[in-house]
Amino acid sequence: VVVIGQDPATQETIARRILVGAAGHRVQGFLYKLGIDRSYAMVNTFLYSVYGSGGEAHKNDAALVAYRNRWLDALLVGTHVEAVIALGMLADGAWQAWKATPSGSASALAYAHITHPTAPQSAGGSDSQIAAATRALLVNWNQALQSLKSAIKHPDTQRALVAYGTTFKATELVDIPEEDLPPGLPDWMRTSDGWAPRTGTTPAKKRRTITVTVPATVKL
Amino acid sequence: VVVIGQDPATQETIARRILVGAAGHRVQGFLYKLGIDRSYAMVNTFLYSVYGSGGEAHKNDAALVAYRNRWLDALLVGTHVEAVIALGMLADGAWQAWKATPSGSASALAYAHITHPTAPQSAGGSDSQIAAATRALLVNWNQALQSLKSAIKHPDTQRALVAYGTTFKATELVDIPEEDLPPGLPDWMRTSDGWAPRTGTTPAKKRRTITVTVPATVKL
Numbered sequence: 001v002v003v004i005g006q007d008p009a010t011q012e013t014i015a016r017r018i019l020v021g022a023a024g025h026r027v028q029g030f031l032y033k034l035g036i037d038r039s040y041a042m043v044n045t046f047l048y049s050v051y052g053s054g055g056e057a058h059k060n061d062a063a064l065v066a067y068r069n070r071w072l073d074a075l076l077v078g079t080h081v082e083a084v085i086a087l088g089m090l091a092d093g094a095w096q097a098w099k100a101t102p103s104g105s106a107s108a109l110a111y112a113h114i115t116h117p118t119a120p121q122s123a124g125g126s127d128s129q130i131a132a133a134t135r136a137l138l139v140n141w142n143q144a145l146q147s148l149k150s151a152i153k154h155p156d157t158q159r160a161l162v163a164y165g166t167t168f169k170a171t172e173l174v175d176i177p178e179e180d181l182p183p184g185l186p187d188w189m190r191t192s193d194g195w196a197p198r199t200g201t202t203p204a205k206k207r208r209t210i211t212v213t214v215p216a217t218v219k220l
Numbered sequence: 221v222v223v224i225g226q227d228p229a230t231q232e233t234i235a236r237r238i239l240v241g242a243a244g245h246r247v248q249g250f251l252y253k254l255g256i257d258r259s260y261a262m263v264n265t266f267l268y269s270v271y272g273s274g275g276e277a278h279k280n281d282a283a284l285v286a287y288r289n290r291w292l293d294a295l296l297v298g299t300h301v302e303a304v305i306a307l308g309m310l311a312d313g314a315w316q317a318w319k320a321t322p323s324g325s326a327s328a329l330a331y332a333h334i335t336h337p338t339a340p341q342s343a344g345g346s347d348s349q350i351a352a353a354t355r356a357l358l359v360n361w362n363q364a365l366q367s368l369k370s371a372i373k374h375p376d377t378q379r380a381l382v383a384y385g386t387t388f389k390a391t392e393l394v395d396i397p398e399e400d401l402p403p404g405l406p407d408w409m410r411t412s413d414g415w416a417p418r419t420g421t422t423p424a425k426k427r428r429t430i431t432v433t434v435p436a437t438v439k440l
Contacts, residue, residue, distance in 0.1 A: 014432070016236055016402040047404050182236040182402065184267050199431065208434040211419065212234070220427055 001036050001152065002075050002084045003027060004091040006116065007046035007055055010210045011189070011196035017181050018042050021193040026117035027087065028174035033145055033162060035155025038177060041081075043071055045094040051198075051207050055090045065097050072098045076107060083151045084109050085144070088116030110151030112144040131167070138164040188218050221256050221372065222295050222304045223247060224311040226336065227266035227275055230430045231409070231416035237401050238262050241413040246337035247307065248394035253365055253382060254303075255375025258397060261301075263291055265314040271418075271427050275310045285317050292318040296327060303371045304329050305364070308336030330371030332364040351387070358384040408438050 005018050005027075012018045019027050019042055031040055045068070046055055058064060072094075075081065086092045092113040098104040116122070120133035142163045149161050164172065176190040188195065192215050199211040214220060225238050225247075232238045239247050239262055251260055265288070266275055278284060292314075295301065306312045312333040318324040336342070340353035362383045369381050384392065396410040408415065412435050419431040434440060 014234060016405075048406075185236075186268075207440055209431060211429060211431045214428040 001031060001034065001040045002081050003031075003040060003042040004084065004086040004094050005042060005044045006088050006090050007044055007048065007050045009196075010049060010198055011193070013049055014196050014210065014212055015181060015185060015189045017176065017190075018044050020176050020181070020190050022121070023087070023117040024176055025173040026168060028176060029168070029172040030085075030114075030117075030141060030145070032174045033159070033172075034148055034152050035157045035159045036152070037156040038180075039154070039156050041075055043068075043075065045090045052203070059090055059093055065094075068094060069098050069101055069104075073101075073103050076109060077103050080154070082110065082153055083148050084111045085148070086111070086113045088119065089113075091116075110148060112148050114144045115140045134168070135166045138166060138168075186214075186218075188215050192217075221251060221254065221260045222301050223251075223260060223262040224304065224306045224314050225262060225264045226308050226310050227264055227268065227270045229416075230269060230418055231413070231432075233269055234416050234430065234432055235401060235405060235409045237396065237410075238264050240396050240401070240410050242341070243307070243337040244396055245393040246388060248396060249388070249392040250305075250334075250337075250361060250365070252394045253379070253392075254368060254372055255377045255379045256372070257376040258400075259374070259376050261295055263288075263295065265310045272423070279310055279313055285314075288314060289318050289321055289324075293321075293323050296329060297323050300374070302330065302373055303368050304331045305368070306331070306333045308339065309333075311336075330368060332368050334364045335360045354388070355386045358386060358388075406434075406438075408435050412437075 003019070005023075008018050009021055009023075012020050012024075018024075027042075031037070046058065046064070047067075050058060076084065076098075084095060086095045095111060095113070099107070115137040117137075120130045120137055123133055124130075125133075145161060145163065178187075178190070181190055195215055196210050196212045198206040198209060200206040200209045223239070225243075228238050229241055229243075232240050232244075238244070247262075251257070266278065266284070267287075270278060296304065296318075304315060306315045315331065315333070319327070335357040337357075340350045340357055343353055344350075345353075365381060365383065398407075398410070401410055415435055416430050416432045418426040418429060420426040420429045
């Protein structure tokens with residue numbers, strides 16, 4: 001399975017693996033339901049974090065699209081990949097741009113565009129609005145699970161498909177495999193969130209600055 | 221060739237490769253003189269950065285030594301390694317601790333303990349004191365080059381040995397190979413220095429905090 005994400009959050013820039021935070025734990029849980037524990041690759045629409053504009057301004061940059069399509073060719077053409085999952089609209093755009101190429105149009109890979117895993121939080125609002133958005137997300141994800149399940153002929157582990165309920169259960173948030181991160185990485189980098197905010201007193205300084213702090217819960 | 225360093229500087233903790241800064245460029249230049257461009261592995265005495273004490277307090281921790289010796293066994297026993305280079309006294313201590321093990325005492329590997337590449341800067345003092353310490357360092361490194369040259373039977377590139385003069389020439393500072401760093405790492409992380417200081421107003425906060433800033437010379 002190949003997962004197409006959006007752009008790296010600051011902590012992912014530091015950990016050198018995309019989807020390590022809250023979104024990552026949700027995606028890892030989605031893959032788990034499909035029987036995928038290690039047979040995946042994850043790539044982003046944007047190699048670097050896009051500050052402020054959210055990527056809309058760059059989504060059609062020809063050089064960027066061409067570079068990304070080389071990665072998608074490498075991952076998807078003549079490999080054992082059985083399905084592609086795009087997280088959110090920019091990732092879906094990346095897939096559509098690849099599908100418009102000769103190698104993309106020749107591909108018969110199963111594909112699902114699912115709601116971005118932290119879309120409810122990104123949209124913000126009251127607790128009840130976030131809960132409603134999460135319920136809608138999980139309906140969307142359940143539909144995708146149904147359509148992808150039959151396409152994945154070689155899962156790492158055969159599991160009966162268990163649909164999501166109306167919230168993420170704790171067991172549906174799966175840790176990032178330790179072997180999928182650089183050696184020596186402290187555990188808190190893959191198990192906690194929010195440890196690498198942008199800092200600085202101006203937007204220009206924030207674009208240049210990330211501050212990494214060991215969580216207070218970790219004893220030094 | 222295996223290089224044993226000391227502990228990761230903050231920027232090495234972020235770049236996920238040891239010896240990327242000033243010390244790294246000097247070491248890479250030392251390897252170049254030996255004909256080694258890619259056939260090396262680098263490990264540290266300490267997996268994590270040791271704040272304040274400089275490692276003296278932990279150098280004999282039994283669990284740490286045993287763990288490190290497993291790495292040295294993996295790197296040095298029954299492999300194609302032809303020489304080991306230790307940078308500074310703590311790294312030499314790591315080598316001696318391994319040599320005291322059965323597998324270490326059975327090993328006939330060539331070995332050189334050289335002055336730590338940034339020892340002149342670490343010792344501080346006036347410009348002339350740093351220059352004098354650098355001259356002494358390069359005498360020490362020249363001696364090590366002589367003793368190691370004949371031990372390295374399979375360099376990546378055959379090069380006549382060129383000794384150091386009394387200062388590091390610009391050509392003797394060699395860039396870290398791009399392929400030896402995680403994909404997507406911005407160039408400035410391997411070509412510049414000092415971009416990841418500890419920050420915080422107290423020692424306790426400094427132990428927990430690293431601030432990464434894109435150098436002002438890089439256009440965003």
